[in-house]
Amino acid sequence: MSGRRTRVLTFRYVGALLAVAAFLIAEQFVVQAALDRQEGDARVVNIAGRQRMLSQRLSMLMLALEADGRNDATVAALSQVADEWEHSHIALQQLSNSSVIRELFAQIDSDHRAMLAAARSVTASPSVVLAHQDAFLAGMDRIVAQYEREARQRVVELRRTELVLLLLVLGVLGLEGLFVFRPAVKGLRAHLAERDRAQRELLTVSDREQRRIAEDIHDGLSQQLVGVSYLVKSLASTDPRVAEIGRLLGESIDHTRGLTRSLYSPILELEGLVPALRDLAAYTERAFRVDCHVHAEPIELPMPQRGEIYRIAREAVINAGKHSRATSIEIELERSSSTLVLTIRDDGVGMSRNHAGLGLHLMESRANMLGATLAISPGEPRGTVVTCTIPLTEHQA
Amino acid sequence: MSATTRVLLVDDHPIVRYGFVQLLAMATDLEVCGQAADAQTTIELLPDTRPDVVVLDVVLGNTNGIDLIREIKDKLPDATVLVVSMHDEQLYAERALRAGASGYLMKQEATET
Numbered sequence: 001m002s003g004r005r006t007r008v009l010t011f012r013y014v015g016a017l018l019a020v021a022a023f024l025i026a027e028q029f030v031v032q033a034a035l036d037r038q039e040g041d042a043r044v045v046n047i048a049g050r051q052r053m054l055s056q057r058l059s060m061l062m063l064a065l066e067a068d069g070r071n072d073a074t075v076a077a078l079s080q081v082a083d084e085w086e087h088s089h090i091a092l093q094q095l096s097n098s099s100v101i102r103e104l105f106a107q108i109d110s111d112h113r114a115m116l117a118a119a120r121s122v123t124a125s126p127s128v129v130l131a132h133q134d135a136f137l138a139g140m141d142r143i144v145a146q147y148e149r150e151a152r153q154r155v156v157e158l159r160r161t162e163l164v165l166l167l168l169v170l171g172v173l174g175l176e177g178l179f180v181f182r183p184a185v186k187g188l189r190a191h192l193a194e195r196d197r198a199q200r201e202l203l204t205v206s207d208r209e210q211r212r213i214a215e216d217i218h219d220g221l222s223q224q225l226v227g228v229s230y231l232v233k234s235l236a237s238t239d240p241r242v243a244e245i246g247r248l249l250g251e252s253i254d255h256t257r258g259l260t261r262s263l264y265s266p267i268l269e270l271e272g273l274v275p276a277l278r279d280l281a282a283y284t285e286r287a288f289r290v291d292c293h294v295h296a297e298p299i300e301l302p303m304p305q306r307g308e309i310y311r312i313a314r315e316a317v318i319n320a321g322k323h324s325r326a327t328s329i330e331i332e333l334e335r336s337s338s339t340l341v342l343t344i345r346d347d348g349v350g351m352s353r354n355h356a357g358l359g360l361h362l363m364e365s366r367a368n369m370l371g372a373t374l375a376i377s378p379g380e381p382r383g384t385v386v387t388c389t390i391p392l393t394e395h396q397a
Numbered sequence: 398m399s400a401t402t403r404v405l406l407v408d409d410h411p412i413v414r415y416g417f418v419q420l421l422a423m424a425t426d427l428e429v430c431g432q433a434a435d436a437q438t439t440i441e442l443l444p445d446t447r448p449d450v451v452v453l454d455v456v457l458g459n460t461n462g463i464d465l466i467r468e469i470k471d472k473l474p475d476a477t478v479l480v481v482s483m484h485d486e487q488l489y490a491e492r493a494l495r496a497g498a499s500g501y502l503m504k505q506e507a508t509e510t
Contacts, residue, residue, distance in 0.1 A: 222483055223410040226504045230416025234423055253505045257483070270488055279487065 009184055016176035020169055027165045034158040041151035044095060047088055048144045054085040055136050058119050062126035082119040092143075101146050108139030199365050207307065214264035222256045225249055258287050262318060265310065273306045274298050277331050280314055284329060288321030296333035299340065308366045309342055309390060312374070315359050315366075316344040316386040324348025326383060340390045347383040351376065363388075403430040405446055407439045407453035407465070408481075413504070417452070436460045436468070443472050450477045454504075455489045463489070463496045470497035 061078040068074065089112055093105050111132040118124040229249040235242055261283045268276035274296045281292040301309070313331055320329050326348030334341045360376070363386070367374040372390040379385045404427055408414050414432050421427045431446040433439040435457050451469050455462035466478050478498045482489060483505075490501035 218483060219410070223413050226483065227410065227412030227414075227416040229505070230413070230420045234416065234419035236423055250505060257505075267485065267488060275487065279485070 005183075005187065009180055009187075013176065013180045016172050016180060019172045023165050023169045023172070027162065030158065030161050030165070034154065037154060038151070041147065041154070044092065045144055045147050045151070047092060048140060048147055051085065051088055051092070052137055052140045052144070054081055054088070055115065055133055055140070057081050058085060058115060059126060059129045059133050062119065062124075062129050066126050078119060082116060085119075086116055098146075098150060101143060101150070104139060104143045104146060108136050108143075111136040111139065196368070200369055203362070203365060203369065207311070211264040214260040217256055217263075218260045222253060222260070225253045225256065229253065254286070258283055262287075262314070265314075268306060268310050269303065272298065273301055273310055274333065276310050277313060277333065280310075280317060281329075281331060284317050284321050290321055290326055290329055292317065292321075292329040292331070294331045294333075296331070297335070299333065299335060301340075305370060305390075308370050309340070309388070312363050312366050312386075312388050313342055313344060315363050319351070319359050320344065320346035320348055320384065324351060324384060335392070338392055340392055342388040342390065344386045345379055345383065347379065350378055350382065351384045401426050401428045402449045403428050403447065405430055405439070405442060405448035405451045406432045407434075407451060407457065407462075409434045409454065409457045413454075434458075436462075436465045439465060440468060440472070443469065447473070448476055450479060452479050452481055455480055455482045455484060455493055463492050466493060466496040466498050 058078070058081055061074060061081060065071065065074050065078065093102075097105070114132045115129045115136060118126075118128040229246060232242060232246045232249060237243075261279070265276045265279060267279045274294065277294045277296060281294050284290060284292040317329055317331060320326050324346050326346035328347050330343075330345045332341075332343040332345070334343070364374050367388055367390075370388075370390050372388050375387045375389075377385050377387070404421060406414050406417050406429060408417070411434070414434075418429050418432070421429055430448050431442045433442055439451070439453070451473075453462055453465065457465070462480070462482075466480070469476060469478055480489070480493045480498045480501045481504050482501070483503070486501055486503065493501050
């Protein structure tokens with residue numbers, strides 16, 4: 001993915017996150033405000049209901065006063081109820097009421113005043129209070145009902161606001177999926193495909209180059225050494241140094257053959273995987289002075305697949321021969337109904353992933369190209385076991 | 398067969414042919430009657446040189462030495478064809494013998510026999 005594209009996606013992603021955060025914060029404010037209001041509504045409905053009760057208590061106290069004569073306790077109770085009733089009435093009107101409620105309060109204002117004036121005047125007849133009580137109670141019922149209606153309306157509005165905020169959040173997440181995640185996943189897929197393609201190309205080029213170098217050594221240096229060794233032999237000298245030169249030339253020829261063999265196996269192309277593995281084992285025995293055996297039944301595989309399996313085996317075997325101080329290396333190829341399992345087992349000092357380096361990386365890349373899994377584990381009781389499990393096609397199984 | 402065995406050397410590497418010539422010169426009963434670097438020259442040389450033995454490599458540049466063995470045996474059925482190659486016996490020996498060669502030697506082992 002290009003830098004510009006990445007920046008655009010980052011910008012969109014951060015934008016979406018900020019939008020979601022903003023909506024969630026807004027939702028919190030709305031919910032908290034609604035809860036506060038709800039608490040206030042409950043208190044108001046309660047006070048309004050209480051006003052109703054206080055007006056009735058006011059009537060009862062005045063009737064008691066008339067029946068029992070002036071009784072200090074009753075007078076004091078009447079005064080207290082009247083104070084409370086008046087304060088609550090004023091408090092209710094001072095709230096941020098709707099115009100409907102203000103109008104309803106205005107309708108009972110005269111009744112409230114008349115009842116309050118009668119309660120304040122000790123000599124007034126209870127009939128004044130009783131005359132206004134029904135109208136006041138009916139008015140208060142209307143006010144309580146209106147308060148409740150308005151509270152319910154606010155709950156409905158809150159639900160609607162919540163729903164809108166939820167839809168906005170979901171919308172932002174949807175847009176994020178469409179304009180951030182989808183292009184990001186698409187870009188990632190393309191990037192991974194490009195990486196795999198580059199890796200395959202790299203391995204192909206590397207294999208081709210190794211083959212070219214092997215052929216160059218075989219046709220050039222090896223032939224030169226052979227020609228020179230014939231010349232040395234033709235000297236028929238008794239000089240021990242000449243014999244030594246002949247011996248060294250022989251070693252050099254063996255060495256160059258081993259080198260070409262490690263770079264490229266013509267047997268793999270002409271004879272197949274198992275003969276190539278047996279040849280690799282023979283070379284390994286000579287080159288690293290270890291026992292190396294192949295346990296495998298012949299198997300027919302197409303060239304690219306055969307080549308990759310051989311190169312994984314070669315990497316593991318040469319790695320074991322070079323670095324593990326093994327005395328024995330076993331190469332196994334086992335076929336089941338759906339897989340082919342290549343196992344390279346040595347009895348050396350073991351291999352850590354850190355030391356495996358490029359060789360392990362190449363083995364993993366090749367396994368990846370085969371759609372195979374590569375596992376490296378410690379051997380029993382020592383050494384390393386490299387296992388490559390290759391899926392077989394229906395045709396091969 | 399004459400008293401000396403006439404040998405035709407076929408190898409696309411001059412240094413190998415040169416070494417071989419020097420090596421064979423040590424034997425009094427062997428005579429190098431000709432040298433060739435490719436199949437066509439080999440076929441052209443056959444009527445004049447009439448070799449008893451043809452020593453050849455199975456890979457001659459881009460040409461196939463196995464086909465050349467058949468052609469030599471076709472033109473000179475009595476000639477002995479001996480393959481001396483850097484390539485593994487495993488790869489070519491059986492095919493070379495089936496094509497008419499009498500033996501297959503690895504180049505680095507040729508001087509030891």
